[in-house]
Amino acid sequence: MPVDELAEHPFFHLCDAIEVLNGGCIERENKLAQDVANHLKKPQTGGSDAHMPLEVGRFATIFEKDLESEEDMLAEDAGRPLPARIPRRARAVRHPLRTRGVGSRPTDPR
DSSP: OOHHHHTTSGGGGGOSOEEEEETTSOHHHHHHHHHHHHHHTOOEEEEOOOSSGGGTTSEEEEESSOOOSHHHHHSTTSOOEEEEEOOGGGOOOOOGGGTTSTTOOOOOOO
């Protein structure tokens, strides 16, 4: 379906922003979301859609201003949201089962 036709879907007119980097989507789907957001001139966001610890932080939304609370994020002057790809080496979350060495298995608590 062409982007301009897809952008006519009523759902997009209910959104304040469109998630264009979603960790649960393939690159082609993220690109399509970005094309629709650009066509509609909507702000763009990113999110990990994490279901496992290693997936946390793959994508994120950053803002032009420093935020200290949810209220700051929702404020009119928070600045434009920007979708971001976070390199694996920069992610803060580490898998808890890998903290004792690569490939180690957790000890059976019984």
